[in-house]
Amino acid sequence: MTDTTTPAEPVASGTVGRRVHRLRVERGLTQRQLAEPAYTAAYISILESDRVRPSEAALRHLAERLGVTYEELATGRPPHIATGLRGELVDAQRLLALGEGEPAAAAYRRLLAEAERHGLEDERAAALLGLGQCALFAGDLTAARGHFEAAEPLLAGAPPVQRARAVRGRAVAHLLAGELRYSCYLLESAIDGLNAAGLQDPDALVLLYTAAIAPYLDMGAHARAAQAAEIALGLAPQVTDPALVAGMHRTVARTLLAEGRTAEADASLARAAALYEQLQIRTELAHCHWMRGYVHAQDGALDAAARELTTARDMLAAGRAELYTAQVEVELADVLRRLGRREEAGQLLVRLLDRLQPDRGPVHRAAAHRLLGLLAEDGADSAAAEEHYGRALALLEPTGAAGDLADLCRLLGDLQRRLGRTEAALDTYRTGLGHAAAPGTTTLGPAPAQPPFTSA
Template sequence: MTDAASPAEDAGRPDGPAAIGRRVQRLRTAQGMTQRQLAEPAYTAAYVSTLEAGRVRPSEAALRHLAGRLGVTSDELLTGRPAHLATDLRVSLLDAQRTLATGAAEDAAADYARLLADAERHGLAGERVAATLGLGQCALETGDLDAARAHFEAAERLLSDAPLPRRARAVRGRAVAHYLAGELRYACYLLETAIAGLDAAGLRDPEALVLLHTAVIAPYMDLGAHARAAQAAEFALSLAPQVSDPALVASMHRTVARTLIAEGRTEEARTSLAKAAELYEGLQIRTELAHCHWMRGYVHAQDGDLESAEAELRTARDMLASKRASLYTAQVEVELADVLRRRGRAQEAEGLLRRLLGELHPDRGAVHAGGARRLLGLIAEERGDLAAAEEHYGAALALLRRSGAAGDLADICLLLGDLLRRLGRAEAAMDVYRTGLGPLGTPGSTTLGPAGPPLPPPA
């Protein structure tokens, strides 16, 4: 059966009659065939002439005949996509993913951009989504948060008609970009909304749920909603046996360790980090392995083992720097500067922090930028430069108020308030103390509302 098509309907369609006709003519003339030779024995030269002119759309039987005579597949004749193109693109996407895991994000981004163009040109929707998500991950690693958000938003648009579990990685990526920019509440909002959507629709997809619950832990912790972070961690752990993606399981163990540290369960945190590191080593995902070293350094610092903390943080910093992951590198260096200061190397710490001020700013790592200013204030206060200390504490306060990082905000308000009181400015000190108390006044309600009842157990 053939169908006539108007020029308007055919315009821009790779599988429209005009495009198919041009394809048939190009392949026929390349092989030196006449229209009669192509048509026989089932069709006539007049039919091939009409088809090549784009005035008819070939039936499935005609497509099979023409493709067989021309030595191509019916799909290639219909769409213009070379045979095995989709398979080759998927293999190339895996190669780009390996480049991102083991090499520089800029190199992976170049591969993903090329693959995205190929997928768009040939109308391969799934591969287009995968390449767009890959570009978002590359932008997160390089610290280009605006680009990361744009890529993840583009992936969400491409998946707008897909079930919510398929959109989970795009939602998670966009939330992480907002989190890294210091927009903690909005990151929680995005993730909580997606989790609620899965629950309301009865879509208890284990991988989507673990992905989203794992991602919400860090912003919860920075907001001071430790109970909600622990709740999300517990739920993710309960679903882990149903998850087949080892990278996702590793990410869960690494992130859950943060809630364990906050609860004083140090040995359990070490065990969780060891599981994550083992999985990342097997998968050769260097960025995430560096994050495990980063977290181990934090654990050692909490325990007072500053020598081990410095070693782990330097390992993390060097691994991230080798991948040119600039934002993550700067964040680790803030932690390293704290350890250096505590080890009595204040001058070295100060030099490192001053260099970092250009890397971290309100729209790019606000929480760590506030941490850097806090440390510079401590160093200035310890050497007796109270004016500089006040300036740094004030800058840290502005950054942390903007992000809503309740615990860090309370800490900086205490430091600044004590300094102002020492300077005889009691009224100003009281105002600062009140600022620090505000976010802590209603624990567990720093995101969308009360913590509420425990999440339901997995099905």
């Protein structure tokens, strides 16, 4: 019998031919003994010299004679290496879920090197996604974007939800960096791409719509945020991943709060927390405590808010989630100020600004300066208050956070008016009105088309 072959291109060590030669010699076989009865010694000779590329049938014959698996002979990978790596990737994800960011990142780096060494593209992509999540957790936004961008081309043929995870990761990194418009653009483009391709994947769409809620709200596009929440809720009964459902409930609570529906928001957070407890995802459970603290603060239950926010802060700080810890501390400082614990709030904010690097979290640095401005006004230090409001405005203006910008302009305008600077106050109010007039409509394009299968 002869084998159908094609001329082989020059190849490096580790080719099929060289693997066949090494294994044959190790087993003490001649070329004739390896070849018979299906092939000839001459064929084995030219195969071992990499002058032909063997067919699948030839590889299966040779693998059986050499006592190895077809995959091992064809790829050079040890048996079951991919299965072992996938199990270790699950372990690394569990470390991150428990808030062990640094050990998780170390595990993902090792697994990425292993996947690259063995040419396992799916496992390489999974390791990059994990490293991106670890970098987000640590607040290293540049590294996070790099990992997610590197994963995307590897996921070209992967299920939609895997591709959506990479896009979501990039979008969150841009959001935390204050690039709200680009965050929305990434998510909306991915949603439109799925719908245009007819890829009716509820998991992927819920992931993307849920991720879009935060930048929509920060930009003041409340109607679009509410629409995204409604679509995500409609898709939820078809979602197979309970962690996605939990994340949706946690994020949808923000839209309910924006509409003043605090009881419904609290109920949504309770559902999310129950799922996270069941799944033992400590990092996301910390976010639920954070959001419940915010709900209590909106409802005027300040002592309960302080307890929830302190719990969230401590959980995130234990895992060295620097950026998220700072975000929670801004909310906690606001509650402490409202409780009359102004000195404690001010010290917390000053420490926060010292830790939070200028290129990370400009929206949250601005929120800290806003609160320091309010504290300065409480202490009758108008000059310090105006300085902090000015810094907050400078941080927010490039982000497009329309609601926060309008609020800051109101605070600064009120201060200027009380100081007798009427013309300056009028200019500031006009600027604020410009931000509040059409939030999220002049900066964003048309909303993504609603998928045709949102009913359960």
